[in-house]
Amino acid sequence: MKTLRVRIVGGSVGGLFVAALLRQEGHDVRLYERSGGGLAGRGAGLVGQRDLFALLRAVGCEHVAHVGVVAHERIFLDRTGEIRHRQATPQMQISWDHLYATMRGKVPDDAYVLGRTVLGVEQDAASASLRFDDGSREEADLVIGADGLGSIVRCAVVGRHAANDYAGYVAWRGLVPERDLPAEATILLERFAFYDMPQSHTLGYLVTGPAAETAVGERRYNWVWYRRVAAAELPALLTDAKGRHHPYSLAPGQVPKTLAARLRQDAADLLPPPFAAAIAAEPRPFVQAIFDYEVPAMTRGRVALLGDAAFVVRPHTAMGVAKAAGDAMALARHLFAHQEVETALQAYNEERHPAGAAIAAYGRRLGAMLE
Incomplete structure (x- = not known):
C-alpha cells in the first residue's frame, strides 16, 4: 500500500501500538491525546498475554515482557x-508504566500531540478529517479511534452517539x-x-x-x-x-x-x-x-476503531491490553496486504470483530457473580 496519512485519536498504549507498527511501514502517523500532561503513571500491573508478546517482538521491545x-x-x-x-x-x-514509556519512545514528540481535543470525525470517499475543539481541521487517509470507552471516533463508525x-x-x-x-x-x-x-x-x-x-x-x-x-x-x-x-x-x-x-x-x-x-x-x-459496550462494526469507510473504543471489556478478563495489541497487529497487517484502505479495513473488521465479541462475552460471564 502507498504511504498513508494516518491520524490516531487517543495516546494510550493501544494508540501507541498501532502507531509504532505503521511507522515501521513508513506511513505518516500522528497521535492526538486530549490529556495535557500525558499518561505516564496511570497504570499498575498487567498480565502478559500472547498478542502482547507478539506485538512487543514485532516492534523490537521484547525486553518489556x-x-x-x-x-x-x-x-x-x-x-x-x-x-x-x-x-x-x-x-x-x-x-504498565514501563510498557507505556517504552512504546511512547517509539513515537517522536512531534508526532505525539498533547492537549488537543478531537470533537468529531467526518469523511467522504477520498479522505477523513478530524475536527478539533479550537475549530481547526486536519485531513487524513485513515483515522483510527483508540480513544477508549469514552470514544469520540465511535460515532463516525456507528453513525450515532453510542453510550456504554x-x-x-x-x-x-x-x-x-x-x-x-x-x-x-x-x-x-x-x-x-x-x-x-x-x-x-x-x-x-x-x-x-x-x-x-x-x-x-x-x-x-x-x-x-x-x-x-x-x-x-x-x-x-x-x-x-x-x-x-x-x-x-x-x-x-x-x-x-x-x-x-x-x-x-x-x-x-x-x-x-x-x-x-x-x-x-x-x-x-x-x-x-x-461498563459494557460492543460496536456493531469496527470500521466504516476510512475510519477504524481499536481497543476499548470498539469493545469495552470488563477488567476481570485481564485482556484489555492484549486485545488492543491484537487489534493493532491485525490492522497493520491488513493495511500492508491490501491496496485500498476500505478493503483493508473490511478485512480487519472481519478478523477482529468476532475476537472482541468473544472477549466481551467472557468478561460478562466472569462478572456475573457481581450482578
Whole structure:
C-alpha cells in the first residue's frame, strides 16, 4: 500500500501500538491525546498475554515482557484472613508504566500531540478529517479511534452517539507503596490473593514501582474491591471533592474524604483483616464504574476503531491490553496486504470483530457473580 496519512485519536498504549507498527511501514502517523500532561503513571500491573508478546517482538521491545513482579501462587482467604485454598500458579505482572514509556519512545514528540481535543470525525470517499475543539481541521487517509470507552471516533463508525452500558458495579482501587503496607497485610505479598462474598469480589497483587522497580520494598501493592452500586447512585459516587461530575471514574485525589473514610470503614467491617489493612493504607483510593459496550462494526469507510473504543471489556478478563495489541497487529497487517484502505479495513473488521465479541462475552460471564 502507498504511504498513508494516518491520524490516531487517543495516546494510550493501544494508540501507541498501532502507531509504532505503521511507522515501521513508513506511513505518516500522528497521535492526538486530549490529556495535557500525558499518561505516564496511570497504570499498575498487567498480565502478559500472547498478542502482547507478539506485538512487543514485532516492534523490537521484547525486553518489556521481562520487567515485572512474579506472584508465586494464588490464595483464597476466608473472612478471618486465613488461607482456605491455594493454587501453585506462578504469574508475572508486567509494568504498565514501563510498557507505556517504552512504546511512547517509539513515537517522536512531534508526532505525539498533547492537549488537543478531537470533537468529531467526518469523511467522504477520498479522505477523513478530524475536527478539533479550537475549530481547526486536519485531513487524513485513515483515522483510527483508540480513544477508549469514552470514544469520540465511535460515532463516525456507528453513525450515532453510542453510550456504554453500566454493569451495575464499580471497582475501588488502590496502589500502596510496599514499604507502607502494614504488617497485618504481609500475607498478601508475593502472591495473588482473593476474597469472595455475595455480590462482591476483592483481589490484590504486587506490581513494580513507578519507575519499574522490582526490588523488595520498592514495589507497590495493587488492590481492587468490586462492589455493587445501583445505577441511580452512580452520579453521586462519581462526583469529586470539588463537586464536579465524572462519567466513568474518579482518579487518585478526586474521591471526597468522607467517601474514602466510609470505604475504609466498610473494609474493616466486611473484609478479611489483611485486605482491610491494605485498603486502610491507601490515602487516595480511586474508583471506576464498570461498563459494557460492543460496536456493531469496527470500521466504516476510512475510519477504524481499536481497543476499548470498539469493545469495552470488563477488567476481570485481564485482556484489555492484549486485545488492543491484537487489534493493532491485525490492522497493520491488513493495511500492508491490501491496496485500498476500505478493503483493508473490511478485512480487519472481519478478523477482529468476532475476537472482541468473544472477549466481551467472557468478561460478562466472569462478572456475573457481581450482578
